[in-house]
Amino acid sequence: xxxxxxxxxxxxxxxxxxxxxxxxxxxxxxxxxxxxxxxxxxxxxxxxxxxxxxxxxxxxxxxxxxxxxxxxxxxxxxxxxxxxxxxxxxxxxxxxxxxxxxxxxxxxxxxxxxxxxxxxxxxxxxxxxxxxxxxxxxxxxxxxxxxxxxxxxxxxxxxxxxxxxxxxxxxxxxxxxxxxxxxxxxxxxxxxxxxxxxxxxxxxxxxxxxxxxxxxxxxxxxxxxxxxxxxxxxxxxxxxxxxxxxxxxxxxxxxxxxxxxxxxxxxxxxxxxxxxxxxxxxxxxxxxxxxxxxxxxxxxxxxxxxxxxxxxxxxxxxxxxxxxxxxxxxxxxxxxxxxxxxxxxxxxxxxxxxxxxxxxxxxxxxxxxxxxxxxxxxxxxxxxxxxxxxxxxxxxxxxxxxxxxxxxxxxxxxxxxxxxxxxxxxxxxxxxxxxxxxxxxxxx
Ligand SMILES: *Cc1c(COP(=O)(O)O)cnc(C)c1O
Numbered sequence: 001x002x003x004x005x006x007x008x009x010x011x012x013x014x015x016x017x018x019x020x021x022x023x024x025x026x027x028x029x030x031x032x033x034x035x036x037x038x039x040x041x042x043x044x045x046x047x048x049x050x051x052x053x054x055x056x057x058x059x060x061x062x063x064x065x066x067x068x069x070x071x072x073x074x075x076x077x078x079x080x081x082x083x084x085x086x087x088x089x090x091x092x093x094x095x096x097x098x099x100x101x102x103x104x105x106x107x108x109x110x111x112x113x114x115x116x117x118x119x120x121x122x123x124x125x126x127x128x129x130x131x132x133x134x135x136x137x138x139x140x141x142x143x144x145x146x147x148x149x150x151x152x153x154x155x156x157x158x159x160x161x162x163x164x165x166x167x168x169x170x171x172x173x174x175x176x177x178x179x180x181x182x183x184x185x186x187x188x189x190x191x192x193x194x195x196x197x198x199x200x201x202x203x204x205x206x207x208x209x210x211x212x213x214x215x216x217x218x219x220x221x222x223x224x225x226x227x228x229x230x231x232x233x234x235x236x237x238x239x240x241x242x243x244x245x246x247x248x249x250x251x252x253x254x255x256x257x258x259x260x261x262x263x264x265x266x267x268x269x270x271x272x273x274x275x276x277x278x279x280x281x282x283x284x285x286x287x288x289x290x291x292x293x294x295x296x297x298x299x300x301x302x303x304x305x306x307x308x309x310x311x312x313x314x315x316x317x318x319x320x321x322x323x324x325x326x327x328x329x330x331x332x333x334x335x336x337x338x339x340x341x342x343x344x345x346x347x348x349x350x351x352x353x354x355x356x357x358x359x360x361x362x363x364x365x366x367x368x369x370x371x372x373x374x375x376x377x378x379x380x381x382x383x384x385x386x387x388x389x390x391x392x393x394x395x396x397x398x399x400x401x402x403x404x405x406x407x408x409x410x411x412x413x414x415x416x417x418x419x420x421x422x423x424x425x426x427x428x429x430x431x432x433x434x435x436x437x438x439x440x441x442x443x444x
Contacts, residue, residue: 042069129163
């Protein structure tokens with residue numbers, strides 16, 4: 001592959017010649033025997049590549065899509081907005097879609113049962129990392145303004161993922177992603193479980209961050225129930241803020257609008273992204289309380305943070321349409337779908353000796369691939385990646401996390417499509433078993 005060569009004719013080859021993809025080992029990507037999937041169209045849970053081949057979008061286009069691709073109502077909301085205007089500065093001016101979205105977000109985030117101070121302000125930005133960056137800087141600045149500048153450390157969990165900007169990346173606890181940059185960002189102390197908090201000097205902590213209920217990028221690790229209330233209490237006792245990163249878990253993915261609603265706990269900062277615009281465009285939000293907001297009111301306390309595309313109008317229009325689709329029957333339908341997904345996967349995953357740790361929260365399902373004797377595969381074997389390659393042949397797109405396979409289709413998936421998806425996964429598992437059997441005998 002020649003770098004920068006534009007002489008190739010097919011879309012995959014042209015991509016390989018000029019583009020650099022995120023989280024992607026580019027030598028493998030550019031290898032002549034690899035043909036990248038180039039998608040050109042979507043409809044519901046289905047995506048179509050430039051050759052016309054159809055795939056089920058089994059990871060909701062990296063956890064962003066909620067109601068399916070090219071949804072008529074969301075499309076028309078975006079088209080209507082586009083006819084009026086695509087984007088205006090959010091520094092010094094505003095627009096109706098953002099205002100309505102702010103109102104709606106506060107309504108859907110409310111949880112009177114929590115007994116926690118309500119979230120009353122919405123700071124719009126443009127992606128999940130930025131939503132976290134805003135929470136980080138708001139927390140730091142708040143404590144400075146209180147004359148407590150020594151409160152400048154963050155507590156974050158092992159295996160956490162909060163985004164890739166420098167501050168958000170420092171909070172991250174996944175070695176492969178974060179190790180190279182962790183010493184450049186905010187001061188972070190790492191804990192692995194609630195019990196570790198006993199060792200922490202709370203008076204230095206600006207905020208504690210967690211992905212509530214389930215850590216996405218950490219192979220869909222599910223937290224023990226009841227944890228959020230304990231974290232809330234610890235933070236309140238220590239005078240530290242609590243940040244919930246619901247960039248992945250938000251907008252119905254876990255079976256409720258937000259994961260924190262399962263345990264009736266509200267944070268001081270709620271970071272939203274991905275599904276906020278139903279996966280249509282970059283848009284993010286950091287929600288916070290009146291207590292935080294009021295501290296920033298004097299001119300000298302202005303929050304100097306903004307992106308060129310903060311509160312993008314097309315994204316806001318998509319987000320408003322997104323929220324209007326969570327109607328009354330939505331939640332009971334979701335519960336039925338989650339049950340169906342679990343039951344259908346269970347049928348074959350449970351009896352496969354090459355599968356461990358089948359797990360699920362709402363419409364997020366995952367399992368780990370292991371060798372038939374239960375040992376993990378050697379990392380160099382790339383079991384997860386091979387499996388997702390087989391799934392691709394079956395017409396299913398998803399992305400492994402090491403040897404964990406993630407299935408989290410758009411929430412709009414129909415029961416029949418869940419069945420289809422599970423049949424394809426079962427077929428891929430069979431090919432995977434024969435493939436590993438032959439590749440182990442080859443290596444003997
Ligand atoms: C994806 C993700 C982010 C980062 O969002 P981007 O939009 O990719 O910047 C942050 N936190 C969690 C939990 C995520 O899953």
